[in-house]
Amino acid sequence: MRTSMKSTLTKFVLGGVAASMLTLGVSADTLTRQNGAPVGDNQNSQTAGPWGPVLLQDSHLIEKLAAFDRERIPERVVHARGVGIHGYYENYVDLSDETVAAPFQGEGKKTEVFVRFSSVVHGHLSPETLRDPRGFAVKFYTEQGNWDLVGNNFPVFFIRDAIKFPDMVHAFKPSPVTNKQDAKRIFDFFSHVPESTHTLTMLFSDYGTPASYLNMDGSGVHAFKFVDDEGNYKYVKFTWKANQPIKNFSAEEAMKVQGMDFQPHTTDVYTRIGEKGETASWDLYLQELEPEQLDDFEFNPLDTTKIWPESLVPAKKIGRLVLNRVPDNFFEETEQAAFAPSNLIPGIEPSEDRMLQGRLFSYADTQRYRLGVNAYRIPINAPKNAVINNHEQHGQLRTTSSNRDVNYQPSRRLDLNEDPAFRYSSKPLAGMTQQIPFYKEQNFKQAGEFFRNLTKEGQAHLISNLGGALASVPEEEIRVIISAYMYNADKNYGKGVAKLAKAPMSKVRQTAKDLMKQQAARAAKAKQVAESLTALMQ
Numbered sequence: 001m002r003t004s005m006k007s008t009l010t011k012f013v014l015g016g017v018a019a020s021m022l023t024l025g026v027s028a029d030t031l032t033r034q035n036g037a038p039v040g041d042n043q044n045s046q047t048a049g050p051w052g053p054v055l056l057q058d059s060h061l062i063e064k065l066a067a068f069d070r071e072r073i074p075e076r077v078v079h080a081r082g083v084g085i086h087g088y089y090e091n092y093v094d095l096s097d098e099t100v101a102a103p104f105q106g107e108g109k110k111t112e113v114f115v116r117f118s119s120v121v122h123g124h125l126s127p128e129t130l131r132d133p134r135g136f137a138v139k140f141y142t143e144q145g146n147w148d149l150v151g152n153n154f155p156v157f158f159i160r161d162a163i164k165f166p167d168m169v170h171a172f173k174p175s176p177v178t179n180k181q182d183a184k185r186i187f188d189f190f191s192h193v194p195e196s197t198h199t200l201t202m203l204f205s206d207y208g209t210p211a212s213y214l215n216m217d218g219s220g221v222h223a224f225k226f227v228d229d230e231g232n233y234k235y236v237k238f239t240w241k242a243n244q245p246i247k248n249f250s251a252e253e254a255m256k257v258q259g260m261d262f263q264p265h266t267t268d269v270y271t272r273i274g275e276k277g278e279t280a281s282w283d284l285y286l287q288e289l290e291p292e293q294l295d296d297f298e299f300n301p302l303d304t305t306k307i308w309p310e311s312l313v314p315a316k317k318i319g320r321l322v323l324n325r326v327p328d329n330f331f332e333e334t335e336q337a338a339f340a341p342s343n344l345i346p347g348i349e350p351s352e353d354r355m356l357q358g359r360l361f362s363y364a365d366t367q368r369y370r371l372g373v374n375a376y377r378i379p380i381n382a383p384k385n386a387v388i389n390n391h392e393q394h395g396q397l398r399t400t401s402s403n404r405d406v407n408y409q410p411s412r413r414l415d416l417n418e419d420p421a422f423r424y425s426s427k428p429l430a431g432m433t434q435q436i437p438f439y440k441e442q443n444f445k446q447a448g449e450f451f452r453n454l455t456k457e458g459q460a461h462l463i464s465n466l467g468g469a470l471a472s473v474p475e476e477e478i479r480v481i482i483s484a485y486m487y488n489a490d491k492n493y494g495k496g497v498a499k500l501a502k503a504p505m506s507k508v509r510q511t512a513k514d515l516m517k518q519q520a521a522r523a524a525k526a527k528q529v530a531e532s533l534t535a536l537m538q
């Protein structure tokens with residue numbers, strides 16, 4: 001009697017099956033710990049008797065809580081919320097005489113891609129309906145390594161120099177004091193940044209609230225260089241034009257949708273591509289400029305606040321992007337994806353665009369922090385059609401190794417060498433180092449053209465969205481300056497915004513004139529300093 005009670009108790013405490021499995025292999029349907037050992041109880045912590053505390057020796061409990069405590073990696077500092085989709089790029093036009101870049105060699109060539117669409121300012125689980133530009137980042141897995149074209153849905157950006165980016169993002173993000181996004185902080189910053197007129201205009205139009213990631217265009221924004229096999233280069237811009245109709249929400253529709261589903265973009269992608277098996281496609285258009293054409297325009301073609309109007313620089317269709325498969329796992333692919341403008345391949349080089357030059361540093365740097373030093377070895381980021389073959393080694397979470405005795409170069413013992421065919425192109429340079437703004441600012445003209453190209457309804461929405469947001473700013477000076485930007489872009493646009501924002505028109509007109517004078521004075525000074533510095537060189 002005593003013996004059988006003891007054995008029942010032992011079975012209960014140890015778990016009958018677990019006790020008998022100690023010597024057996026672990027079956028596939030048994031829960032395990034990280035070390036592969038079976039878990040005996042995933043419902044009850046180990047305690048010191050029925051009334052006692054939980055024991056620290058319950059390693060499964062400790063490991064489970066510790067893993068949970070570390071589930072979140074830092075969210076992206078911007079573009080935190082996104083949706084990834086797999087697909088391919090198909091090249092239509094052989095561009096081998098312009099660039100040695102792999103995706104553009106031959107007609108019909110296909111290159112595997114992963115795309116991540118995102119909102120910009122708002123956090124990882126924020127409503128997708130909020131007003132924001134949208135990210136349009138494409139990773140091409142080429143046989144020359146991965147090329148990332150990290151663009152947006154807008155073809156222009158708010159600023160033209162990377163040095164302003166952290167301030168701009170701080171102004172857009174919630175206040176460090178109240179944790180609220182606040183129009184007065186945003187417009188305070190932008191009242192010092194007239195070059196933002198073009199992109200602010202797009203942001204407050206209905207293009208700032210797209211109805212779907214699949215129904216919007218995309219743009220590489222910056223100029224890049226296409227480099228041929230002799231090192232000759234030209235400047236190029238890339239634009240994705242959707243084959244799905246462009247669809248935006250009005251502010252009213254966005255609010256209504258948000259009340260029903262705060263993540264409509266993710267729902268849309270997982271329904272259309274994930275469940276219904278639809279595909280979405282975009283045609284890729286290319287614009288090209290010879291280096292000697294850079295000074296031929298009223299604006300600087302290397303200025304991210306400007307488009308290259310197609311009337312001045314024609315666009316040709318060169319291929320298409322097809323997206324057809326959602327990731328198997330959000331975290332492993334979409335969240336861990338690391339797109340970087342510095343991930344370039346032979347035949348594509350950065351232009352001297354001052355924003356792009358800052359981005360070349362910033363992305364890989366933040367990704368070393370967000371994902372670790374081996375970020376580009378995580379499967380979604382690793383080359384799929386090329387191999388990594390260098391002597392960079394170790395660091396956290398390194399899981400592969402070349403395991404070579406020779407981990408240095410040059411060596412007589414290992415024939416692993418650079419190939420001079422892939423040297424960067426050369427560019428003639430002259431001048432002194434300097435810190436001078438562009439002398440062709442042209443801060444307002446393209447914003448006016450954009451405004452006039454909107455439908456009457458689109459113009460009314462823009463005026464109401466921007467004027468309404470600006471009205472909440474307590475300082476009259478800020479309301480006047482922002483209205484004056486818009487007045488300089490287009491008089492009707494400026495008047496409409498000023499009226500809603502309660503900015504007195506007499507002050508708006510005067511400020512608009514002053515802004516034009518200041519722009520001209522800055523331009524004259526910048527030109528003069530640049531010329532005198534160049535003269536000093538001669």
Ligand code: HEM
Nearest residue numbers: 076079116135136137151152157162165221358359362366
């Ligand atoms: C100097 C200006 C800029 C800086 C310093 C900057 C910085 C950053 C940083 C730090 C991230 C987070 C990256 C990550 O954690 O993986 C990011 C993401 C992103 N940025 Fe920028 N950015 C700048 C301008 C732009 C511009 C002009 C565009 C569009 C052409 C753009 C498009 C994107 C996109 C699409 C992402 C998200 C990529 C993804 O889906 O993972 N950024 N940016």
